[in-house]
Amino acid sequence: MTELAIGIDGGGSSCRAAVTDATGRILGRGTAGPSNILSDLENSLLNIVASAENALNDAGLSSETVSSVSAVVGVAGANVGDYAERIERALPFARRRVVTDATTALQGALGDSDGVIGAFGTGSVYNARRNGKLYGIGGWGFVIGDQASGARLGRDLLEQSLLAHDGVRPSSPVTQTVMAEYGDDPERVVEFAHVSRPNDFARYAPVVFEAAAKGDSVATAIVQNAAASIGESLDALLWPECEVICLLGGLAKAYRPWLAERHAVLLREPKGDVLQGAIDLAVKFLHEEGRGAA
Amino acid sequence: MTELAIGIDGGGSSCRAAVTDATGRILGRGTAGPSNILSDLENSLLNIVASAENALNDAGLSSETVSSVSAVVGVAGANVGDYAERIERALPFARRRVVTDATTALQGALGDSDGVIGAFGTGSVYNARRNGKLYGIGGWGFVIGDQASGARLGRDLLEQSLLAHDGVRPSSPVTQTVMAEYGDDPERVVEFAHVSRPNDFARYAPVVFEAAAKGDSVATAIVQNAAASIGESLDALLWPECEVICLLGGLAKAYRPWLAERHAVLLREPKGDVLQGAIDLAVKFLHEEGRGAA
Numbered sequence: 001m002t003e004l005a006i007g008i009d010g011g012g013s014s015c016r017a018a019v020t021d022a023t024g025r026i027l028g029r030g031t032a033g034p035s036n037i038l039s040d041l042e043n044s045l046l047n048i049v050a051s052a053e054n055a056l057n058d059a060g061l062s063s064e065t066v067s068s069v070s071a072v073v074g075v076a077g078a079n080v081g082d083y084a085e086r087i088e089r090a091l092p093f094a095r096r097r098v099v100t101d102a103t104t105a106l107q108g109a110l111g112d113s114d115g116v117i118g119a120f121g122t123g124s125v126y127n128a129r130r131n132g133k134l135y136g137i138g139g140w141g142f143v144i145g146d147q148a149s150g151a152r153l154g155r156d157l158l159e160q161s162l163l164a165h166d167g168v169r170p171s172s173p174v175t176q177t178v179m180a181e182y183g184d185d186p187e188r189v190v191e192f193a194h195v196s197r198p199n200d201f202a203r204y205a206p207v208v209f210e211a212a213a214k215g216d217s218v219a220t221a222i223v224q225n226a227a228a229s230i231g232e233s234l235d236a237l238l239w240p241e242c243e244v245i246c247l248l249g250g251l252a253k254a255y256r257p258w259l260a261e262r263h264a265v266l267l268r269e270p271k272g273d274v275l276q277g278a279i280d281l282a283v284k285f286l287h288e289e290g291r292g293a294a
Numbered sequence: 295m296t297e298l299a300i301g302i303d304g305g306g307s308s309c310r311a312a313v314t315d316a317t318g319r320i321l322g323r324g325t326a327g328p329s330n331i332l333s334d335l336e337n338s339l340l341n342i343v344a345s346a347e348n349a350l351n352d353a354g355l356s357s358e359t360v361s362s363v364s365a366v367v368g369v370a371g372a373n374v375g376d377y378a379e380r381i382e383r384a385l386p387f388a389r390r391r392v393v394t395d396a397t398t399a400l401q402g403a404l405g406d407s408d409g410v411i412g413a414f415g416t417g418s419v420y421n422a423r424r425n426g427k428l429y430g431i432g433g434w435g436f437v438i439g440d441q442a443s444g445a446r447l448g449r450d451l452l453e454q455s456l457l458a459h460d461g462v463r464p465s466s467p468v469t470q471t472v473m474a475e476y477g478d479d480p481e482r483v484v485e486f487a488h489v490s491r492p493n494d495f496a497r498y499a500p501v502v503f504e505a506a507a508k509g510d511s512v513a514t515a516i517v518q519n520a521a522a523s524i525g526e527s528l529d530a531l532l533w534p535e536c537e538v539i540c541l542l543g544g545l546a547k548a549y550r551p552w553l554a555e556r557h558a559v560l561l562r563e564p565k566g567d568v569l570q571g572a573i574d575l576a577v578k579f580l581h582e583e584g585r586g587a588a
Contacts (some may be wrong), residue, residue, distance in 0.1 A: 030527075080481070086307065135462065138460060138462075139463060140456050140480060140483075140484050141319035141484055141487070141488065142450070143484075143487045143488060144449060144453040144456060144483070144487045145456055145484070146453045147457075155437070155438060158438045159438040159439065162434050162438060162439055163441075166431035166432060166434075166527070166530060167431065167530045168431060168527050168530045169526065170527050184396060186434060187374070189434075189438070190434050190435055190437075190438065190439070193435070193437045193438045194435060229462075231574075232462050232463065233455075233460070233462050236460060236461045236462045240479065
């Protein structure tokens with residue numbers, strides 16, 4: 001048994017790992033392919049382990065060292081059924097703990113403090129830690145959820161562009177730009193929408209924010225609507241003594257100026273990212289283990 | 295050349311045909327399988343012809359009579375590319391004209407008058423005839439359009455049910471009923487949404503209307519929102535002298551009490567259905583032909 005901890009962020013586009021000593025000092029970092037445990041458990045496991053081995057190699061250690069480390073892995077879907085247990089059983093680390101990516105994101109952003117986080121990328125999801133207990137809402141996907149996601153912003157923009165094309169709602173520079181992109185042919189916009197996945201729609205999110213910043217009326221209404229949904233979700237999670245809200249994800253900065261004042265005053269920069277959260281938890285886990293083995 | 299006209303409604307769930315004499319008196323009716331020309335042109339053509347043959351047989355005439363009749367076929371998608379011409383070339387009728395289902399629906403509902411129609415079923419679409427000229431808006435599908443469709447009502451209900459489950463929006467009897475249907479498990483609601491097609495969502499439309507009629511706050515807001523979108527679309531098509539609005543489709547009656555007064559006063563019962571529209575046009579076409587052959 002070594003005194004090494006490995007924190008792993010098993011993300012949907014890649015796995016990232018870092019190996020640390022018992023004080024949390026990072027000795028090496030590694031990456032590998034994606035982890036999507038619900039759709040491809042086998043390859044997710046391979047990539048989680050590969051990222052850890054790459055981190056160990058980066059630290060000048062052999063891949064075999066995996067069998068003597070304490071690891072914490074954060075992955076989306078770890079709260080579904082018995083996935084966490086199944087992954088814990090399959091991993092080769094001396095001791096391993098599998099948690100949701102919400103847990104690692106919270107730890108990264110807030111450290112050990114209580115508070116609320118909202119993450120805004122292709123999807124949108126909210127988590128809170130209150131008196132040490134975790135609560136999560138949102139993240140239900142863009143068909144019937146993720147109201148403040150990039151995917152919904154993009155979908156709203158295309159919808160408003162068609163309504164403007166039909167003369168049902170006012171057009172604006174941004175709806176004209178969208179329609180021009182499709183040769184002013186609504187059939188082509190519809191075709192795009194029907195074959196697109198959330199990340200395809202989400203590519204329009206920066207377009208919406210840029211237009212809104214310039215005062216475009218349609219884009220402004222779309223962003224205000226999404227920001228209102230953020231406000232409702234934060235209100236659902238907040239409690240009177242809560243002192244910290246962190247916004248995470250690619251759209252976090254863009255949403256900042258659109259938030260209600262009561263939430264803006266609580267905004268803090270995240271302490272660290274989701275990998276840092278996994279590292280923190282892995283170091284804690286190592287010390288738990290030390291006590292347990294005494 | 296006989297003096298027979300055939301009107302055909304080439305619908306997405308079935309083809310319906312009626313054969314008439316030169317005065318429009320119906321001599322026989324026939325049905326056959328669906329017509330979806332954009333996705334399955336070959337079978338659509340077979341079903342269109344089969345419905346006509348069945349109508350002729352019903353009138354005591356042989357199937358071969360198809361080659362001596364004048365036919366008008368209304369099908370969705372006839373305005374896309376050169377589909378109308380391609381279908382006209384392929385059909386065996388002595389003379390044939392292919393028009394969109396909007397044209398036959400307008401003729402059926404309004405006869406020869408000007409006016410506006412709105413059709414509300416799984417989708418939603420609007421058409422107007424003004425000084426004899428046709429204008430259409432909407433009907434872009436439920437992902438980024440069809441704001442007053444059954445599919446959107448159902449999607450909205452599931453979305454509001456998840457928001458209520460998360461404590462973000464108020465719950466109501468109808469959101470509680472929806473969540474109970476899925477064992478109060480939001481993951482199961484999401485699963486349904488991600489594998490569902492528009493007609494699956496649309497099955498919730500009657501649930502929404504029934505709850506709204508009982509004063510359910512969430513259902514009422516959903517219906518009011520959809521009715522507002524109907525109002526916007528009607529306003530986009532209406533002109534000061536327009537005297538008639540007809541609502542068509544399975545949800546037409548349900549929407550009636552929710553419309554704005556300025557539209558409600560213009561509402562009239564449709565004169566006939568989409569097949570009647572095709573019959574009307576076929577009889578007119580027969581007389582055009584008579585003049586042309588003189």
